[in-house]
Amino acid sequence: MSEASRIEYTPQLDRNLRTRLVNRFRDKYRFMGGDEIIQFIVDDILDLVEQEYKSMDLMRKGQILWDGVTVKQKRKPGRALTMKETRTKPIVLSLVTEEDIRKLKDGGSHKQLRMDVLERITMEAFEQGTTLSQIDIHVCSVNDDWLLNN
Helix, strand or coil, rough: CCHHHHHHHHHHHHHHHHHHHHHHHHHHCCCCCCCHHHHHHHHHHHHHHHHHHHHHHHHCCCEEEEEEEEEECCCCCCCCCHHHHCCCCEEEECCCCCCHHHHHHCCCCHHHHHHHHHHHHHHHHCCCEEEEHHHHHHHHCHHHHHHHCC
């Protein structure tokens, strides 16, 4: 793995439930302690999982679960804000829809379809209160040419 790839993709590994829980403990439980608080922490974790993670029953064919960066952060984003310190939340993105398949069936342009998908997932992320970085979009849109050639 090249150094540039390591620097570019390593933060993606910090976008997960574990990081969200660490942020939750840092924000909510900074000055608390004791046995009683353990129950509060467990309840809070269970509430977070119930609220944040979508049931597979609610997802449709062609959708993926992704960790979007929440628009409202506790502090100003920037170079000093690492992905481990960044608030994220699970979102559902539609990578392939029936309409996409119809467009391809009717001879639609692959290039135009790719642009439509990128616009759609960007808007879906925003509608769910998150944003996607260029790296997110790249990872979500790896196409068959890349897969076949690597």
